[in-house]
Amino acid sequence: xxxxxxxxxxxxxxxxxxxxxxxxxxxxxxxxxxxxxxxxxxxxxxxxxxxxxxxxxxxxxxxxxxxxxxxxxxxxxxxxxxxxxxxxxxxxxxxxxxxxxxxxxxxxxxxxxxxxxxxxxxxxxxxxxxxxxxxxxxxxxxxxxxxxxxxxxxxxxxxxxxxxxxxxxxxxxxxxxxxxxxxxxxxxxxxxxxxxxxxxxxxxxxxxxxxxxxxxxxxxxxxxxxxxxxxxxxxxxxxxxxxxxxxxxxxxxxxxxxxxxxxxxxxxxxxxxxxxxxxxxxxxxxxxxxxxxxxxxxxxxxxxxxxxxxxxxxxxxxxxxxxxxxxxxx
Ligand code: ADP
Ligand code: NA
Numbered sequence: 001x002x003x004x005x006x007x008x009x010x011x012x013x014x015x016x017x018x019x020x021x022x023x024x025x026x027x028x029x030x031x032x033x034x035x036x037x038x039x040x041x042x043x044x045x046x047x048x049x050x051x052x053x054x055x056x057x058x059x060x061x062x063x064x065x066x067x068x069x070x071x072x073x074x075x076x077x078x079x080x081x082x083x084x085x086x087x088x089x090x091x092x093x094x095x096x097x098x099x100x101x102x103x104x105x106x107x108x109x110x111x112x113x114x115x116x117x118x119x120x121x122x123x124x125x126x127x128x129x130x131x132x133x134x135x136x137x138x139x140x141x142x143x144x145x146x147x148x149x150x151x152x153x154x155x156x157x158x159x160x161x162x163x164x165x166x167x168x169x170x171x172x173x174x175x176x177x178x179x180x181x182x183x184x185x186x187x188x189x190x191x192x193x194x195x196x197x198x199x200x201x202x203x204x205x206x207x208x209x210x211x212x213x214x215x216x217x218x219x220x221x222x223x224x225x226x227x228x229x230x231x232x233x234x235x236x237x238x239x240x241x242x243x244x245x246x247x248x249x250x251x252x253x254x255x256x257x258x259x260x261x262x263x264x265x266x267x268x269x270x271x272x273x274x275x276x277x278x279x280x281x282x283x284x285x286x287x288x289x290x291x292x293x294x295x296x297x298x299x300x301x302x303x304x305x306x307x308x309x310x311x312x313x314x315x316x317x318x319x320x321x322x323x324x325x326x327x328x329x330x
Contacts, residue, residue, distance in 0.1 A: 002037070003035065003036050003037045004035075004036055004037070004144040004145050005036065005037045005038075005039065005141060005142060005143050005144050005145070006032055006036040006037070006038050006039065006143060006144070006145045006146065006147065006180060007038075007039045007040075007041065007137060007138050007141050007143035007146055007177075008025070008029060008038075008039075008040055008041070008146065008147050009040070009041040009042070009043040009046070009083065009134075009137055010025065010026070010040075010041075010042060010043065010064065010068075011042075011043050011044075011046050011047045012042050012043075012044055012047055012057065012060040012061040012063070012064040012065075013047050013052075013060065013200065014060065014200040014210075015060060015063065015210070015212070016063070016067070016210035016211050016212035016213070017064070017067055017210070017211045018198055018199075018200060018208045018209060018210050018211065019188055019198060019208075019209040019210075019211075019249065019281070020187075020188040020197065020198035020199065020208075021211075022071070022211060022284075023185065023186045023188055023249070023252045023253075024149070024185045024186060024187065024188065025147070025185070026068070026071055027071070028147060028182040028183075028185060029068070029071075029073060030071055030072040030073065031182075032147070032182070033072075033073070033074060033077050033078050036145065038073075038077070038078040038079070039078070039079045039081075039141045039143065039313065039316075040068060040073055040078060040079070040080045040081075041080075041081055041082070041083050041137060041313075042061055042064045042065050042068070042080075042081070042082045042083060043083045043137070044057060044061050044082060044083055044084045045083045045084055045089060045090065045133060046083070046130060046133060046134070047060075048126065049124055049126040049127040049130050050118075050124070050127065061082055062296065062302060063212075063292070063296065065080065065082065065302065065305075065306055066292045066295040066296050066302060067211055067212070067288065067292050068080055069291070069292075069295055069305065070287075070288045070289075070291035070292040070295060071211075071288055075305055075308060075309065079309055079312045079313050080305075080306075080309045081306065081309035081310045081312070081313040082306055082309075082310065083137065085306065085307075085309075085310035085313075085314075086140075086310060086313050086314050086317050088136075088140055088314070088317035088318065088320070088321045089133065089136050089137060089140060089317070090133075090136075091321060092136035092139065092140055092320070092321060092324060093129065093132050093133040093135075093136040095324060095328060096132050096135050096136055096139070096162050096166070097129055097132045099162055099165055099166060099169075100129075100132055100158075100162065104158070104161075105128060105129065105131065105132070105158075107154075108131050108154060108155065108158070109154060110130075110131075110151065110154070110155070111127060111128055111130065111131070114127060115127060115128075131154075131155040131158050131159075132158075132162075134155050134159065135155075135158060135159040135162045135163075138156075138159050138177050139159065139162070139163055139166075139174045139175075139177075139320070140316070140317045140320050140321070141313070141316050141317065141320070142174065142175040142316070142320065143175065143177045144175055144177060144178065145177060145178050145179070145180035146159070146177050146178075146179060146180060147179075147180045147181075147182050148179045148180070148181070149185070153179065156177065156179055159177060160176050160177065163175070163176045163177070164176055166324075170327035170328065171327055173320075173323055173324060173327060174320075186248050186249070186251075186252045187248075188245065188248065188249060189241065189245045190202050190204075190207035190208065191206065191207045191208070191209070191221055191222070191224075191225040191226065191242075191245070192204050192206050192207035192225070192226055193207055193226070194225075194226055194241040194242040194244075194245045195241050206221055206224065207221075208221075209221055209222070209281060209285070211285055211288050211289060211292070212289050212292060213285065213289075214289075215282055215286065218278065218281055218282060218285060219278045219282070222246075222274050222277050222278040222281060223271075223274050223275075223278060225242060225245075225246060225274065226242045227240075227242045227243055227246070227270045228240040228241070228242045228243050231269060231270070233247070233261075233262060233265040233266070233268065233270065233273055234262050235247050235248070235258050235262065243270065243273075246273055246274065246277055247261055247262070247273070249277060249280075249281075250273070250276065250277045250280060253277075253280040253281065253283075253284055254280050261273075
């Protein structure tokens, strides 16, 4: 039978994706191409829920797309596109917003957390309706499955509710998507602050391994990673979060189990683990960086790839919107 359709998006809000994005999400995007009809989206409409410099946003959107092709998203098999290139996202978000209760949207914990951090006067209505736009992203393509981490469960629930509500009120129109739980994704922590998640908003760039970092800085960051007291190389989340993180990264990149790594490094110091880990990081990152640079150097080629992705996405989105517009009474 046909492969289930999957939709996933990522924001173009950093100059490079980092190791956490790669191991926690993007590597699964590559793998899902074997099992799914994949739609992958660089979500620049979501990015502007907080202020963005236009030139920076435009550059980061292209760099994000180039990195996705570089890690192995195959334009022959998958539809990779930029959200703002397909106008139907904003149109469907408006219609779904009119079906969303104010109280219902107010219960979204991610909004509560983010707006509390920003303060009410700095918080846009776009940030408030972000989950409705996310619902539009998913429902436009009639996605069967959406990969979700814990933090996105509530948003997917809202998407399902909106699909069912629309179908009930206007007639069967949308597929109700299911959560797709990818095989255990590694939670990667900051190399300088190993109890905090590796994030583009980390306090120090030394704690983040960026896919586009040069070999020198990458090696340095790994060698200077914060480790723990003692000398033993064992995974122990509570007492040895630094070493545990390094083992987890090593395990994910070299596809070796953590117990196997513990046996390999028995009796050796942290330096040996870090040296091998730096080599593993370079093996993975270097070809990705080189392919990204090549794609960015050929603007016309990247434009063609993105235009093709947008064409394929638009064909599906338009078909959905034709039905939606008709049912709503437009
Ligand atoms: P950031 O945390 O840098 O702001 P995003 O929130 O944009 O990154 O996350 C994009 C994707 O990468 C999400 O699927 C998220 O779960 C994943 N991700 C981000 N950081 C990590 C991490 N440290 N470990 C595992 N996955 C991560
Ligand atoms: Na984040």
